[in-house]
Amino acid sequence: MAPLHQRHDLYPVGEVRPNVVWSLRHEALFYLVFALSFLGRRRMPWLLALWCAAPVLLWAAGIQPGNEWAGFIFNRANALFGCGAVVGLLYQRYGLRCRVPAPVGWALVCAGSLGAFAARDWLGDLAVAVAAILVLVAGLVTANSEQRFARGWELVGNASYSIYLTHNIFLLVGVTAWVKMLGRGMFPVAVAVLGTAAVLAGILVHLYVEKPVIRAARRLLSRSAAAPMSGGWGEAVSRSDRV
CATH class of the missing domain: 1.10.287 (Helix Hairpins)
Structure with a gap:
């Protein structure tokens, strides 16, 4: 049960199930570093830059993290956040x-x-x-624009969380079926076909599972938020009317 608890708690180290959850806990670390860098009394952008560059510097120096905690804090994924930040800053400054x-x-x-x-x-x-x-x-x-390209990427972006959570399942099923029916050949074709199919399946999960669940949750939350108001403010108004 430990990997399941670590999934819910986003515990920084140890095994998690499903295994894609590792990136969620690393994303949580990024939010923490970002908050420390920009949301305090003094801005420290150098902290975010150092965190992003640390795995590259360690790799260049031939240094390996000594334990799981160091491997988590200085994960190579830090550099991916840095790449996104660099592209965003360059676009913001130069367009x-x-x-x-x-x-x-x-x-x-x-x-x-x-x-x-x-x-x-x-x-x-x-x-x-x-x-x-x-x-x-x-x-x-x-x-x-309102071109299909823009609308298509907007849909993919909205569905990204469903794609992220489900793509491993669809890929596993797809690879198993592919090998049984077509063998182990045509590997590049298999990657393109199965990858596209996994994305499309994730979009369907977004449209027909994620969105309905979100709508239901919002209705439930709105009702629970309105109930105290109707029992307090509404009752007070009715009493004042009687008086």
């Missing part, structure tokens, strides 16, 4: 004058993602950073 048609943006996303996957053995963890940066840049250089 991007070029604008490309939607098909070019989609092509950049697909080419960047597939290219990073193909070079994963050479780039290692940097492959994820390269793919993520290209996705960000594609979104920035594509004109923000």
Whole structure:
């Protein structure tokens, strides 16, 4: 039961189930570092910069974290947050004058993602950073409009949490079925097909599970919030009317 408790508590170290939860607890660490850097009496942007750069500096120096806690605090994922921050700051300061048609943006996303996957053995963890940066840049250089590109990415963004939680399940089922029916060949094709299918399945979960649950929760919360008001303020008004 320990991995399940660690999932709910976002305990920084140890095994978690499902395994994708590890990134949630690292995201919580990022929020903490961000708050310490910018929401205190004195802003300390150097703290966030140091946290993002620390795993790269340790890797360059040939130093490995000595225990799980050090591995959590100085995780290589820190650099991914740093990549996003750098792209955002550069865009905020200099902007991007070029604008490309939607098909070019989609092509950049697909080419960047597939290219990073193909070079994963050479780039290692940097492959994820390269793919993520290209996705960000594609979104920035594509004109923000009511085009299908913009609406499509908005839907993917809204569904990202459902995709994040369910993609491992759909990939596992898809890989099992693929191997049984088609064997172990056509690996690049399998990655593209199964990855796309997992994203689409996550979007369906968002539309038909996540959104209805959120609507139901909001109705329940609104009723529970209105009940004390009707029992207190409403009763007081009715008493004043009788008086």
